[in-house]
Amino acid sequence: xxxxxxxxxxxxxxxxxxxxxxxxxGNFLVLRRQALMGDTIxxxxxxGIVVGFLVSHNTSSLPMMLGAGAAxxxxxxxxxxxxxxxxxxxxxxxxxxFTTMFALGVVLLEQxxxxxxxxxxxxxxxxxxxxALWLEATSLNDLLDWHKLMLLPxxxxxxxxxxxxxxxxxxxxxxxxxxxSFDPLLxxxxxxxxxxxxLLLIVMVAVAAVAAFTAVGSILVIAMFIxxxxxxxxxxxKLSTQLFISGVVxxxxxxxxxxxxxxxxxxxxxxxxxxxxxxIAVTAGALQVLAxxxxxxxxxxxxxxxxxxxxxAN
Amino acid sequence: MQEFLSAILLSSGYNTALVCxxxxxxxxxxxxxxxxxLLRKRSLVSDxxxxxxxxxxxxxxxxxxxxxxxxxxxxxxxxxxAFSSMLGVMAVDAIKTHTRLTEDTAIGTVLSTFFALGMVxxxxxxxxxxxxxxxxxxxxxxxxxxxxxxxxVTIAVASMIVGIAIVLRMKEFTLLCFDENFxxxxxxxxxxxxxxxxxxxxxxxxxxxxxxxxxLIVALAIIPPVAARxxxxxxxxxVGISATIGALGSYxxxxxxxxxxxxxxxxxxxxxxxxxxxxxxxxSPVRGVLAAYIRHRRFQKIxxxxxxxxxxxxxQPILEPLTRKLMIKNSYMCGDGRVTDYGFSVAQKMxxxxxxxNRFKELDPEAAHSLQDWSLRPIEEVLPYDxxxxxxxxxxxxxx
Numbered sequence: 001x002x003x004x005x006x007x008x009x010x011x012x013x014x015x016x017x018x019x020x021x022x023x024x025x026g027n028f029l030v031l032r033r034q035a036l037m038g039d040t041i042x043x044x045x046x047x048g049i050v051v052g053f054l055v056s057h058n059t060s061s062l063p064m065m066l067g068a069g070a071a072x073x074x075x076x077x078x079x080x081x082x083x084x085x086x087x088x089x090x091x092x093x094x095x096x097x098f099t100t101m102f103a104l105g106v107v108l109l110e111q112x113x114x115x116x117x118x119x120x121x122x123x124x125x126x127x128x129x130x131x132a133l134w135l136e137a138t139s140l141n142d143l144l145d146w147h148k149l150m151l152l153p154x155x156x157x158x159x160x161x162x163x164x165x166x167x168x169x170x171x172x173x174x175x176x177x178x179x180x181s182f183d184p185l186l187x188x189x190x191x192x193x194x195x196x197x198x199l200l201l202i203v204m205v206a207v208a209a210v211a212a213f214t215a216v217g218s219i220l221v222i223a224m225f226i227x228x229x230x231x232x233x234x235x236x237x238k239l240s241t242q243l244f245i246s247g248v249v250x251x252x253x254x255x256x257x258x259x260x261x262x263x264x265x266x267x268x269x270x271x272x273x274x275x276x277x278x279x280i281a282v283t284a285g286a287l288q289v290l291a292x293x294x295x296x297x298x299x300x301x302x303x304x305x306x307x308x309x310x311x312x313a314n
Numbered sequence: 315m316q317e318f319l320s321a322i323l324l325s326s327g328y329n330t331a332l333v334c335x336x337x338x339x340x341x342x343x344x345x346x347x348x349x350x351x352l353l354r355k356r357s358l359v360s361d362x363x364x365x366x367x368x369x370x371x372x373x374x375x376x377x378x379x380x381x382x383x384x385x386x387x388x389x390x391x392x393x394x395x396a397f398s399s400m401l402g403v404m405a406v407d408a409i410k411t412h413t414r415l416t417e418d419t420a421i422g423t424v425l426s427t428f429f430a431l432g433m434v435x436x437x438x439x440x441x442x443x444x445x446x447x448x449x450x451x452x453x454x455x456x457x458x459x460x461x462x463x464x465x466x467v468t469i470a471v472a473s474m475i476v477g478i479a480i481v482l483r484m485k486e487f488t489l490l491c492f493d494e495n496f497x498x499x500x501x502x503x504x505x506x507x508x509x510x511x512x513x514x515x516x517x518x519x520x521x522x523x524x525x526x527x528x529x530l531i532v533a534l535a536i537i538p539p540v541a542a543r544x545x546x547x548x549x550x551x552x553v554g555i556s557a558t559i560g561a562l563g564s565y566x567x568x569x570x571x572x573x574x575x576x577x578x579x580x581x582x583x584x585x586x587x588x589x590x591x592x593x594x595x596x597x598s599p600v601r602g603v604l605a606a607y608i609r610h611r612r613f614q615k616i617x618x619x620x621x622x623x624x625x626x627x628x629x630q631p632i633l634e635p636l637t638r639k640l641m642i643k644n645s646y647m648c649g650d651g652r653v654t655d656y657g658f659s660v661a662q663k664m665x666x667x668x669x670x671x672n673r674f675k676e677l678d679p680e681a682a683h684s685l686q687d688w689s690l691r692p693i694e695e696v697l698p699y700d701x702x703x704x705x706x707x708x709x710x711x712x713x714x
Contacts, residue, residue, distance in 0.1 A: 099533035223426035278433030285427030
């Protein structure tokens with residue numbers, strides 16, 4: 001139990017909070033056909049994070065957050081500028097910007113020697129979920145002990161706050177988000193500005209991506225922006241239900257993915273563990289595949305089966 | 315600097331020269347294929363394609379280790395990469411066509427899930443504790459410094475083959491991008507064409523894995539065509555320019571990164587490509603920002619001069635600063651705002667011209683509408699002599 005609390009729990013918390021923060025926001029990205037905005041943002045923050053790290057020499061610090069936020073804002077503006085000036089579709093404009101920003105980050109990393117200290121490209125992609133430790137924990141009672149809880153790694157506390165913040169924003173602006181996502185015209189006539197709402201969404205996405213980025217890596221961030229929301233979308237038409245389902249899927253992937261990564265190989269008789277961030281993303285992907293195939297109404301196989309059935313009935 | 319010059323001039327060793335040339339050919343091929351991907355609005359599919367290579371790369375490595383005790387054979391790894399990225403492309407298409415999810419969601423799902431699977435497999439490789447597994451890391455960001463001679467040759471030859479295939483298929487691809495229905499009705503198998511376009515994309519991505527790395531290889535297929543768009547609208551020219559930009563960027567990037575091990579090839583190539591994109595965006599005489607600004611200024615001057623002269627003809631004062639400046643510069647006005655005799659006479663002519671235009675608009679609104687872009691010019695330069703004189707008879711006699 002002690003080992004679980006000290007080594008596994010902090011990682012599970014990290015993965016799950018990251019999954020929840022990104023998974024909930026992803027619903028709106030998927031509905032607005034902006035799914036790749038998550039992908040873009042989690043790539044472009046790299047140079048900002050590197051610069052922030054060079055300033056502060058600390059992997060979980062305010063300068064890094066600020067640098068990442070600045071990089072995200074610059075990139076969103078750059079994408080819009082290229083789209084307008086060149087009359088280029090947004091996908092291509094996004095492609096130009098995110099590859100360039102990521103390349104800049106990579107070159108900065110290698111040039112400044114930040115690589116190998118605490119930060120490198122593999123870290124940026126895969127994260128460092130397993131390194132979260134809570135060595136002060138000795139028994140289950142510590143979960144209720146405020147002082148002991150405060151000794152959890154900074155990343156865990158940070159992500160907890162961000163997840164809570166996202167939850168609050170979604171609840172408070174639920175109606176506005178819903179209306180501007182489904183019917184921007186109606187929203188405008190009713191006096192909600194779709195522009196402000198999409199700006200708020202982008203800002204929230206950037207905050208979630210940055211907070212999750214250093215802990216779990218960009219690939220898990222991208223997966224979590226898309227897979228839980230897509231899974232939920234296969235299962236329901238109602239936005240509130242979709243949000244709930246995506247939350248459950250995020251939780252399931254966060255906890256399940258970590259357990260599979262840490263103990264899966266052991267159960268098969270090997271004595272190693274695999275990448276937890278990777279396994280969480282794979283679990284989310286697998287859940288989405290299940291939903292795409294077997295969802296009660298929209299699943300591919302379900303539909304085939306229904307067609308066959310109704311053909312036979314006729 | 316010395317090293318960079320010798321690398322650029324292909325005189326710093328046979329291997330470096332070969333790597334640079336291989337990168338240039340690869341850049342040309344991916345720039346060319348990228349044009350069609352851009353025109354079909356599928357630029358970000360290439361992102362899914364490149365990320366989806368990772369599980370194939372790692373599985374091929376593991377398989378190679380198990381079968382022959384040697385996993386680093388480049389052709390075998392590239393075959394694995396091609397296989398898994400084809401699977402990825404098919405998955406994107408399947409999700410898009412068979413479920414209610416949109417293409418961007420499909421792309422995101424495939425790229426993150428496939429890449430994550432690759433990550434999991436990578437950690438398995440690490441625990442297998444095989445010597446030489448470090449080579450796999452090179453596929454993420456590209457590494458040309460340790461490239462074997464045979465690998466460089468493989469890359470150069472494979473890019474050449476892809477490039478030739480693109481040139482041979484150019485006409486069909488152009489047709490596919492602009493008029494799919496016409497292509498279908500004139501007997502082309504559109505589905506197969508679309509698929510062959512994606513197969514060529516996958517080949518370029520796979521060939522570029524070792525040089526540019528799988529995270530940044532998409533840039534090679536996206537940035538050159540977007541930059542080329544600023545120079546021309548014609549597809550064959552677009553393909554040519556895009557291929558040139560791709561080749562130039564990759565060549566210079568590879569040369570620079572060969573001078574120091576801490577300069578990751580993929581990153582440098584992408585930054586050079588972005589620089590070429592910026593140059594196109596700003597300086598292209600066709601659609602560049604600078605050219606557009608100059609055109610705008612010229613147009614603004616014509617409009618303001620015309621309006622200024624009409625104001626003078628009406629006997630009203632000119633208050634707008636830019637117009638005032640233009641009037642003084644052309645000596646229609648003195649510095650203190652008095653109108654010169656010369657100014658009066660030009661203004662009278664302009665007023666008459668405007669009257670004729672107005673009359674023409676009244677009599678023949680449709681023709682006037684179609685000539686709208688020309689209506690800032692003197693009317694005699696645009697309309698035939700007899701039409702102008704006919705218009706003139708309807709006006710009051712010219713009084714100066």
